[in-house]
Amino acid sequence: MRRPARCKRALPDRVTKANGVKSLLAAMASGNFPMATHPTEYAHPEALVETDWLEKHLKDDGIRIIESNEDILLYDTGHIPGAVHIDWRADLQDPLIRDYISPEKFARLCNRHGITPDTTCIFYGDKANWWACYALWAFRLFGHEKVKILNGGRDKWKAEGRPMTREIPKYAETSYPVPKKRFDKEIRAFFDEALGQSKSGKPLIDVRSPGEYRGEITHMPEYPQEGVLRGGHIPGAKSMPWKTATNDDATFKPASELAKIYFEQCGVSPDKDTVVYCRIGERSSHTWFVLTYLLGLNNVRNYDGSWTEWGNKVGAPIEKSASARRKARERMRPQSSNALGFLQQLMD
Numbered sequence: 001m002r003r004p005a006r007c008k009r010a011l012p013d014r015v016t017k018a019n020g021v022k023s024l025l026a027a028m029a030s031g032n033f034p035m036a037t038h039p040t041e042y043a044h045p046e047a048l049v050e051t052d053w054l055e056k057h058l059k060d061d062g063i064r065i066i067e068s069n070e071d072i073l074l075y076d077t078g079h080i081p082g083a084v085h086i087d088w089r090a091d092l093q094d095p096l097i098r099d100y101i102s103p104e105k106f107a108r109l110c111n112r113h114g115i116t117p118d119t120t121c122i123f124y125g126d127k128a129n130w131w132a133c134y135a136l137w138a139f140r141l142f143g144h145e146k147v148k149i150l151n152g153g154r155d156k157w158k159a160e161g162r163p164m165t166r167e168i169p170k171y172a173e174t175s176y177p178v179p180k181k182r183f184d185k186e187i188r189a190f191f192d193e194a195l196g197q198s199k200s201g202k203p204l205i206d207v208r209s210p211g212e213y214r215g216e217i218t219h220m221p222e223y224p225q226e227g228v229l230r231g232g233h234i235p236g237a238k239s240m241p242w243k244t245a246t247n248d249d250a251t252f253k254p255a256s257e258l259a260k261i262y263f264e265q266c267g268v269s270p271d272k273d274t275v276v277y278c279r280i281g282e283r284s285s286h287t288w289f290v291l292t293y294l295l296g297l298n299n300v301r302n303y304d305g306s307w308t309e310w311g312n313k314v315g316a317p318i319e320k321s322a323s324a325r326r327k328a329r330e331r332m333r334p335q336s337s338n339a340l341g342f343l344q345q346l347m348d
Helices: 020-030 051-056 103-112 126-141 153-159 191-200 210-214 255-264 282-294 306-310 322-332 336-347
Strands: 063-067 120-124 147-150 204-206 274-277 300-303
Touching: 063 126, 120 126, 120 153, 126 147, 126 153, 126 282, 147 153, 191 204, 191 274, 191 300, 191 306, 255 282, 274 282, 274 306, 282 300
Parallel strands: 063 120, 120 147, 204 274, 274 300
Antiparallel strands: none
């Protein structure tokens, strides 16, 4: 069985070590883009909030704690005091077409939860912040800048025995200005752009499970089938499951380990645009957060159409493992014995 492809290229020679976060950010601002091959700190450590800090600042003005889970019923069983709930499907998805809500609806969503452009939104949720990162990415899509992730998310908060409540908070409605645009071009990729990324050989990361990548299954393990007609991966994509970036306690791995994973194994770099994808863009938003905020890349886009679009699109090129191709041929092969038996029944 062929293993998922992993890029083994070394970083370009001109990508050299930068001394600390200040040097890194200054270099990025200058356009020269040198990147530390073995950083010891996150590029944007302020993008993470630790559980002990948050417990001491639950009632601070200017912050809004936002819970967003895969299990949309989880919030009602208990949540961090003061946290509001954002349903990734009902609140962020357009109910008719496959797209995100309009800027007008985003403004109304923020108004309802007492959020202004100056509010620091701290996102957390289940599954190692998988869906919390999706909600954060959606907020960035509308230009909301002050966003953070609770390191370790809901699981770590509960494991540490920190306070939970079922009380639903009520905040005074605000007047969030309607965003002038969505930042689709900046942080979002569409089919044609993902196709171009594939053809050009630029970094393209498939963050799904290895079985999905190989084409052996068309959905996440232990999850229901969602109607994708073909399995496999986008040609040229490297396999790096999203959870590779997290520790067992759902916190993010150190910067040095993340650099090895993405710079050395996946070939991402500041001088090459990177596209990440999964099934509908939710797992890949977690990887987008890691690459953008923790490793400091400013050229990463999330292909949210992902495999539910690619695997159903007529003519889209697909790669899969040899074993998966063989199994697919076997499923397509006519069952001659069954056919003969059926014809015999008709004649009888």
